[in-house]
Amino acid sequence: MTSTAENPRSDLSTFRALARLYPFARPVVGRLSLGLVSALLASLAALAIPLVLEQIVAGPIATGDPGQITWGAVAILVLGLIEAALVWARRWFVLSPATKVEYDLRTSFYARLQRLPVSFHDRWQSGQLLSRMMQDISMLRRWLAFGLVLLIVNLLTILIGMALLFSWHWALGLTFLICCAPLWYSGYRFEKTYGALTRQSQDQAGDLATSVEESVHGIRVLKAFGRGAHALRKFTRQAETLRETEIDKARSVGWIWFWLVLLPGVAFALCLGVGIVLVQLGQLGIPALVAFFAMATVLRWPMESIGFLFSFLLDARTATDRLFEVFDEENTIVDPENPVTIAYPRGALVFEDVHFRYPDAAASERDLVDGVDLVLRPGETMALVGLTGCGKTTLTTLPTRLYDVTAGRVTLDGVDIRDLTLDELRTHIGMAFEDATLFSQTVRENVLLGREELEAGSAEADEVLREALAVAQAAFVYDLPDGVETVIGEEGMSLSGGQRQRLALARAVAARPAVLVLDDPLSALDVDTEALVEDALREVMASTTALIVAHRPSTVTLADRVALMEAGRVTAVGTHAELLATSDHYRYVISSLEGEQARMREREVNL
Known part of the structure; x- marks a missing residue:
């Protein structure tokens, strides 16, 4: 029977592995793209708020004109409402297409199981196939509807936001960039560790599902021989192994979150010090400094979300690998290219x-x-x-x-x-x-x-x-x-x-x-x-x-x-x-x- 040791992670890059989903996603690419555009516009609306805030501080607040301050507040409110509407539009655009892809994947997977020869089913545990059919395909639906869109949008938001940070003063932008640079190294280390743990966890979940199925189907035998406690001990060992793997995954995610929370905070502190010096030297105005920190605040969520979205990406990649292990199985018992028909079989x-x-x-x-x-x-x-x-x-x-x-x-x-x-x-x-x-x-x-x-x-x-x-x-x-x-x-x-x-x-x-x-x-x-x-x-x-x-x-x-x-x-x-x-x-x-x-x-x- 196929076990976790026999299913190594594929040698394809993460991008190429996930690209194998494209034939299933092709019919809904249009709506997914509209969802992506809606999410990007929502992020741009959020990025525009610090720019408006800079104008308010430089103009109405500096002059003390309450009428202009009111119009500035209205502008920020409108941008917030636009952002909320676009977030709603993003969810509306992507949810239905994602469930369509899930449906097509599930029916294609089931059809593949029906067509593969008996020799394939002799080798594969039913729990492994069940976990792929249910858990992995559901994960891919959530990733398409949420993880993929937000990962792309948040990366673009960070790039655009960083460009705006440099536009106020190169020293502030460079300080913020240098403080956040270790995140990329942490992300590289994270992929190596988390990718292997994710595959291990999903395979162990499949083994656990097999044990449950065997115990349920064989419940009469277990009861008749009084082996319920033995089955429970075996199940407990497997569940404990899965639990340990999940804890290792949590540690890995916790480590990347540590850096994602710590480094932006350090960047804020250093940028504040650099900003005060630049103001004292007359190289930066207070409105620009306020806008800089407002922009940095807007960027904090996209930067903190990268760790979660990156782990989600690796989960989806592993789920894709596991699905295509079945799709890639050679079907040796197939219909002939030029079939013959027996109209009236005699039975010889x-x-x-x-x-x-x-x-x-x-x-x-x-x-x-x-x-x-x-x-x-x-x-x-x-x-x-x-x-x-x-x-x-x-x-x-x-x-x-x-x-x-x-x-x-x-x-x-x-x-x-x-x-x-x-x-x-x-x-x-x-x-x-x-x-x-x-x-x-x-x-x-x-x-x-x-x-x-x-x-x-x-x-x-x-x-x-x-x-x-x-x-x-x-x-x-x-x-x-x-x-x-x-x-x-x-x-x-x-x-x-x-x-x-x-x-x-x-x-x-x-x-x-x-x-x-x-x-x-x-x-x-x-x-x-x-x-x-x-x-x-x-x-x-x-x-x-x-x-x-x-x-x-x-x-x-x-x-x-x-x-x-x-x-x-x-x-x-x-x-x-x-x-x-x-x-x-x-x-x-x-x-x-x-x-x-x-x-x-x-x-x-x-x-």
Whole structure:
């Protein structure tokens, strides 16, 4: 699983890293620019107040004309109102575009997760993906609406303000600049430290989210084994590690704030001394000195905010890096450039010298699927049997391209499945897994998941649903509080294992594929229910090609032929009777399955 150590910060500069967001921000650049202009005009209005104040001190106050003083006060009031209106306009311009970018990022990220192969999800922790989907994208929205605009505007405000400070007297401006120069060095040091801590913190938050998710999903196991305290200790260690990282971040931010508050104060004191000397020497007037300090006061907030905005910038850069780690993942299972279409699939499924191994497997390890040749004729039911670890389940993942073969090919009606689009392929081939996964939707929506072309509530949809539930012996759903409209809890954990498997089987049957791949879909059923399901399945599979992983002898009886797997290879194919007569290993496998089924019957009797 992907961990924090495996996700270093990208080598791109902060600007180039954040520039990768531009395709998402392009449609709203206009409004964001208007927000930027509004914020800049607001800052210019604030910078104009010291200039007006200088004229008031030089004129009305010096002459004692109360009428002119009133007009000066009105001018300052108007500038303040203009600044407030422009600040409101800035927020109005940027909030909607920022949420649009957030929406586009989130939907694109989710779509990317759906398209990436199963091998990607095998490697990545769900909590890491969840933290990127929720926390990082929300952070980028706040940065676009607030951090980016204010960082640019405040930097421009500082530059314009510094130019005005020099315009009153170069000595005052130079003193102020020299006192504030260490801020740039502190900022450089801050980026080095804070950037690494931010990445570490966000990755640790993802790990923590994974722990929470695992504990919630496995709460029954933790309670059954009395391991709640153990899970809490593990969680506490992770939470403490995150807390320490956050404290380190706070120290780093506190250090930059120390300089941001201290240095302007020192600059004020020194500039006051220099200003008094310049006034005494006659090189500077009192109105200019008053305006200088008014301008310095206006600049204090932009200068103090730079530390916060700079840390916000680094947070956004880290969030961008984390998002694009997923966007940049190579998708090895994609649609072909020139897809082929099978208009009327017959269901002939053929494995031709098929090999498969995981990319990270050691060179010395054998292929999990090691040269399988197997032919399923249209309408035929093939049972796949073998000892645990022989490669049965791995083989069943290849026809739907959950994984791609590493050598050889799988064909459907003579067409390499890699020449079909994924949507078409998975319309023609349906699957039911041993570990049944249901969604937090109604029973109807779960069962009809593969039939999106059916209109909700239509007579045809109701008929397909009724038939699928009947085949899977899932009439229990009609006794649920709202029948087939009952919303199943998260992952269907409110149902028993057998109930979940029956609904998953109904889902596969409802899809009405040309080929049905069943990975031991009846393992959680009691023997009597299994017999009923098998009888119903015989009718379905009379017109459907089926590949069934069999862990019970009774399941083998569903098949027209049986394929025996050993160490990743199909070593024998024939009817059940033929293999019993010719294969010692097959007899051993069947006796093992019979022993397991006998033990299951005994447990049911005892219960």
